Amino acid sequence: MLKNYVRFLIKYLCRFKLMLLGILLLSVLSSAINLLIPYTSSLLFDSGIIPGNISIIIKISIVMALLSIIKFIVKYYGQVAHAQLSVKFTTSIKKDMYSHLLRLPMKYFDKNHKGYLLSRIDEVDALSVLFSSAIFDFFAAMVTATGAFVYILNKSWMLLIISFVFLPFFYFLTRASLNRIHITSREIYEVNATTKGKLQESIEGIQELKQLNNEEKTFKELTNQVNRIARKIIQQSKFAAMGTEGVSLLLNISQIIITLTIGLLIVRNxxxxxDYVALTQYILLLYAPVQLIAAFSMTIQPGLVALDRVSSILQVDIEENETGIKIDAIRSVEFKDVSFKYEESENKIFQKINFIVEKNENVAIQGINGSGKTTIIKILLGLYRDYEGDIEINGINLKEINISSLRESVGIVSQNVILFSGTLLENIKMSNPNISELHLENLMDIFQDKMFKDIDPYSLVLNEKANNLSGGQKQKVAILRAFAKNPDLLIFDEATSNLDLASKAFLEEAIKKFFNNKICIIITHEEEISRIADRILEIVDGVIIEKKYDKVISGGRS
Known part of the structure; x- marks a missing residue:
């Protein structure tokens, strides 16, 4: 596991090599100053105070003051550099997390609640502890400890042995605390992520929650989760306190014994x-890495747990086939013996379905709820790739096609319309950011006259989830967004349920006008929309059958 941590960190730290090198140089300079201060203190007593040499006292005092000023400057810039590195490191990971999450396959989102995933992203902030000044202070402390070791050994090997006797106790005490803190940190993150998911779900469904008079029950569930987190945090604090205070106790005992030993050596000349002044400071420097690693190892545990959880998401395979064959247009779609079941389901949604849709054709797909109509579209768009059989676009296997290029050629309008905060015009242009102003104005003029009489698409600003629009208005915006894309394949997935008869009639004419030489797939229960279809496919008991042509209401393409 440690190797995985190191590989992950090195991958990101390589992006900030110069900054890291600068911090290390500042750490070495800080170490050198720390080594000089005890030595100058020794000279101050032996060469200045005891002999009564005022000139030496003044000179050494000036040197010590200058060293302190230089140390302040070095530490200041070191702290600033640490903060910058920490922010850039976590920001870099967050960007990668955002990019990676957006490209994960749909089955990953099926397994994980949105709020849970958002909480996992927030855990990136916990990684900042990995680059607090403590880790570089530890590096500097190791350098000064090496110098202190040489000085103490030169003065008294006995003191060095006494100093090292306590090190195994430090190790075992710290190790015991770290294991417990690591376990509780993982539990805290998991419970917190679950709680956030539950909270987001409650807020998103607040209207339904109130209608069911279920606020109190939900509050109790959230309260139990919050109390559980609080208990875990208190438990973690106890383990951390035992570790840090235990280390402090051992340090105090060791210093008392060492001071006693130095006193005896002074009495014996x-x-x-x-030497006493210098040795007491050098022994503190010798123990400094122990203190830092004990404190840092305990504070770093949440960061290590977060590192493990963050890296686990970044290791999930993404869905896009970026190296696949790019298509410039969609001329045909064919399903050959395609079967599919969702990962959590035991039964197949459909099995060995076959159909073909070609350019200049409208096809309606019907079936009862849960028969797999929408699933066909999800598979066609590459949202799920673990199906059996073959799907071909222009005679090319779907799994060999660049998914991004495929989706560029598809426009889809779903029953559950998702609109985003911003202007209505911005939502429309999302499907085609490069749409010409002339083409957009022509579309807007046509649609505004027939479908947007009650709203101004140029000035309207949508709030969260576009709650300032009705269900029918949302569907109209989604339809216009799909038309603005000018796709080769237009898909309507139960997309007209909230439209009035006049809007449905206009939509039928618009499809005939704008998509006469393209492909249109319509998933619907409504006969009004089905009448523009050239063929009707129906899913019955997991297989597709084609309705006889005489059952199709007159009005298909001419």
Whole structure:
């Protein structure tokens, strides 16, 4: 697991090599200053204070003051650099997370609640602890500890041995605390993600929640989750306190014993007062890495857990076949013995269905709810790729086609219309950002006269989920958005249920006019819309049958 952590971190840190190098150089400079300060303190006593040499006292004091100022400057810029690296590191991962999530297959979203996934993205912020100043302070402390080791060994090997006797106790105490903190951190993240998912679900369905008079029950469920998180956090704090305070206790005991030993050596004239001043500081420097690693290892645990959870998402395979064959138009769609079932289901939605739709053809697909009508469209768009059989676009296997180029050629209007915050015009242009102003104006003029008499598409600003539009208005916007794309394949998935008769009649004429030489697939229960179809396919018990032509209401393409 540690190797995976390191590989993941190196991948991102390589993007900031110069900044990282600068921080390391500042750490080395800080270490050198830390090593000089105890030595100058020793000189101050042995060469200045004890002999009574005022000139030496003043000179060394000035040197110590300058060292302190330089140390302040180095530490300041080091802290700023740490903060910049931390922000850039987490921002870089967040961008990759956004990009990766948007390209994950639909089955991943089927398994995970939206709120849960949003919480997982928020966990990226916890990675900032991995690049707090503590980790670079530890690097600097290791350098100073090496210098302190040499100095103490030169003065008294006995003191060095006493200092090292306590190290195994530090290790085992820290290790025990870390294991417990790691476990509770993982539990906290998981419960928090689940709670956020539940909360988002409740807010999105607040109207239904109120209609069912279910607010109190939902509140109790959320309260139980929040209380569970609180208990885990308190438990984690206890483990962290035991670790950090236990380390402090061991340090205090070791310093008392070391001070006693130094005192005895001074009495026996084996060390000077200056040595005492320097040694007590160098021993603190020797122990500094132990203190830092103990404190940092405990604070880093949530970051390591977040690192594991974040990297696990980034390792999920994305759906797009970016290296596939790009298509410039859709001239035919053919399903050959296609069978499919959702991952969580035991039964197939449909099995060995066969049909072909070609250019200059309207086809309606009918069937009872749950028969798989919408699933056919999802598979056709490459949202699910684990189907059996073959799907061919222009005679090319769908799995060999570049999905992005396929979707560029498809316009779809769903029953559950999704519109985004912003102007109505911005929503329309989302399907085709490069649409010419002339083409857009022509479409708007045609649609506004027939379908948008009650709203101004040029000035209207949509709120969240476009709640300031009716269901019928939303469907009209979605239809116009699909027309603005000018696709080779236009799909209506129960997309006219909220339209009035006049709007449906206009839509029929618009399809005939704008898509006369293209492909149109209509999923519907409504006879008014079915009458523009050249053929009607019906899904019955998981297979497709074609209705006899005389059952199609007159009015298909001429």
């Amino acid at each position: 084996r060390l000077s007062i200056g």
